[in-house]
Amino acid sequence: MANYISENELARQKEFITRLKNINEEFYKINGRRPLCNTETYGCQQNENDTERIRGILKEAGYDFCDRAEDADLVIYNTCAVRENAEDKVFGRLGILRHIKESRPELIIGLCGCMVQQENMAEKIRKVHNHTDLIFGTHALYKLPELLVNTIESKKAVTDVENSDGNICENLPILRKSESKAWVSIMYGCNNFCSYCIVPYVRGRERSRSPEKILEEINELIKNGVTEICLLGQNVNSYGKDLAENCDFSDLLRMVNAIDGVKRIRFMTSHPKDFGDKLIKTMAECEKVCHQLHLPFQAGNSRVLSEMNRRYTKEQYLEKIERVKAAIPDIALSTDVIVGFPTETNEDFEDTLDVLKKVQFDTIFSFIYSRREGTPAAKLDFVLTDEEIHRNFDRLLEVQNEISRRKNEAYVGKIYTVLVDGVSKNNEEMLSGRTDTGKIVNFAGDKALTGKYVDVKITKAHTWSLNGELIKEDI
Numbered sequence: 001m002a003n004y005i006s007e008n009e010l011a012r013q014k015e016f017i018t019r020l021k022n023i024n025e026e027f028y029k030i031n032g033r034r035p036l037c038n039t040e041t042y043g044c045q046q047n048e049n050d051t052e053r054i055r056g057i058l059k060e061a062g063y064d065f066c067d068r069a070e071d072a073d074l075v076i077y078n079t080c081a082v083r084e085n086a087e088d089k090v091f092g093r094l095g096i097l098r099h100i101k102e103s104r105p106e107l108i109i110g111l112c113g114c115m116v117q118q119e120n121m122a123e124k125i126r127k128v129h130n131h132t133d134l135i136f137g138t139h140a141l142y143k144l145p146e147l148l149v150n151t152i153e154s155k156k157a158v159t160d161v162e163n164s165d166g167n168i169c170e171n172l173p174i175l176r177k178s179e180s181k182a183w184v185s186i187m188y189g190c191n192n193f194c195s196y197c198i199v200p201y202v203r204g205r206e207r208s209r210s211p212e213k214i215l216e217e218i219n220e221l222i223k224n225g226v227t228e229i230c231l232l233g234q235n236v237n238s239y240g241k242d243l244a245e246n247c248d249f250s251d252l253l254r255m256v257n258a259i260d261g262v263k264r265i266r267f268m269t270s271h272p273k274d275f276g277d278k279l280i281k282t283m284a285e286c287e288k289v290c291h292q293l294h295l296p297f298q299a300g301n302s303r304v305l306s307e308m309n310r311r312y313t314k315e316q317y318l319e320k321i322e323r324v325k326a327a328i329p330d331i332a333l334s335t336d337v338i339v340g341f342p343t344e345t346n347e348d349f350e351d352t353l354d355v356l357k358k359v360q361f362d363t364i365f366s367f368i369y370s371r372r373e374g375t376p377a378a379k380l381d382f383v384l385t386d387e388e389i390h391r392n393f394d395r396l397l398e399v400q401n402e403i404s405r406r407k408n409e410a411y412v413g414k415i416y417t418v419l420v421d422g423v424s425k426n427n428e429e430m431l432s433g434r435t436d437t438g439k440i441v442n443f444a445g446d447k448a449l450t451g452k453y454v455d456v457k458i459t460k461a462h463t464w465s466l467n468g469e470l471i472k473e474d475i
């Protein structure tokens with residue numbers, strides 16, 4: 001059973017929220033405005049979801065929000081540790097924050113999330129960036145009110161990065177990014193220990209939320225106008241293994257599918273080793289489950305997969321993909337790929353290309369292997385040079401871009417229902433939304449359509465998106 005944060009502890013944190021509110025009222029009296037907080041997220045959807053909780057807590061404590069650190073009274077960066085470049089970005093930003101803090105010493109700088117949860121990282125940060133006020137790890141998120149009060153009142157640096165197998169904290173406030181789509185974490189942590197990956201060390205062991213709590217959260221979302229739900233976990237296929245009741249991920253999907261008002265269900269991520277026929281059947285039978293699957297294969301060569309501790313072979317992966325395609329012919333497939341894992345040879349890499357060609361993914365997320373201190377793969381030697389790894393990476397993109405474009409071209413001339421996300425990021429004149437299969441569609445329309453389902457005829461295909469024209473509003 002998971003370690004739940006007690007009602008008492010939550011009530012204690014509420015008291016700290018009240019104290020923050022009082023501090024912020026004083027601030028209002030002096031400055032004629034509420035204190036502003038700038039939050040940035042460097043990691044995955046789970047990190048984004050955590051940031052939404054952080055913003056929920058801060059809103060309740062009387063903060064407003066701003067988009068730039070330059071305007072902020074409080075900055076909180078929710079960090080990621082999965083690759084070195086995610087950490088480099090945060091270190092770069094800390095350099096910039098140093099200058100801001102020099103001119104405004106009252107600025108409070110907070111770091112949280114996976115990067116700071118790593119062993120010895122907090123000390124490392126403090127050594128170089130002694131202008132950081134608050135450092136708290138993934139397991140301490142619920143304590144933010146207390147930690148923030150301590151920082152403000154003591155005017156001293158506060159750290160809480162205790163190592164832990166992890167907890168579950170229900171009923172934290174939340175301020176969500178979107179009004180029509182919502183992430184719902186169904187489980188936390190990871191037990192898989194893929195040999196390259198830091199996540200299990202910074203997110204603790206797998207623990208599932210109870211189905212009642214998940215359904216309660218979704219029902220509340222529906223009442224507030226949300227229609228698309230994305231169920232989150234590092235490996236959703238492990239959902240329920242630690243619960244007293246008998247409820248696996250397929251059972252949960254069916255329960256969510258039965259909720260009136262839910263129109264679309266997505267989920268991520270699935271681990272191929274636990275992805276099986278029961279889930280495929282459930283996906284095919286539940287009409288609200290989107291025809292989209294993210295199934296990371298990481299590498300095509302079976303020996304490399306074994307070194308990665310992925311616990312499936314190339315053939316087993318390909319066979320699972322065939323079964324999904326047979327059950328859901330229009331399924332859009334995506335994956336994660338790592339290029340240049342230690343011990344990977346050029347010949348091994350050909351297997352990765354072969355998987356791309358055989359599966360025909362709609363999209364891939366590709367990464368150059370990044371050495372993570374403390375993981376087993378960090379001790380392995382490289383066979384390839386950096387130059388060879390980069391060359392392979394470029395070849396991977398070349399092969400995939402062609403596949404992605406061809407897959408998108410098959411959409412041209414057809415009509416699809418799109419959930420409108422809002423004004424397009426790249427063009428203010430256009431709206432942007434997604435098909436059931438997760439394709440981004442840009443089209444002209446009134447921004448009042450945001451959050452609505454509309455029919456769009458696809459007119460043009462690009463590698464990463466589609467263009468279309470509005471055919472019918474309010475589906």
Ligand code: SAH
Nearest residue numbers: 082196197234269296336337367368369370
């Ligand atoms: N739990 C998810 C993924 C979490 S991390 C899953 O198992 O699918 C997201 C992706 O980052 C991984 O799928 C992997 O492709 C990549 N990744 C993880 N560790 C990495 C490393 N050390 N170097 C490069 N990429 C890495």
Ligand code: SF4
Nearest residue numbers: 190192193194197199
């Ligand atoms: Fe990392 Fe593997 Fe867990 Fe995904 S399943 S988070 S890649 S250890």
Ligand code: F3S
Nearest residue numbers: 043044080081082114
């Ligand atoms: Fe996500 Fe990065 Fe942590 S990918 S779980 S934020 S290490």
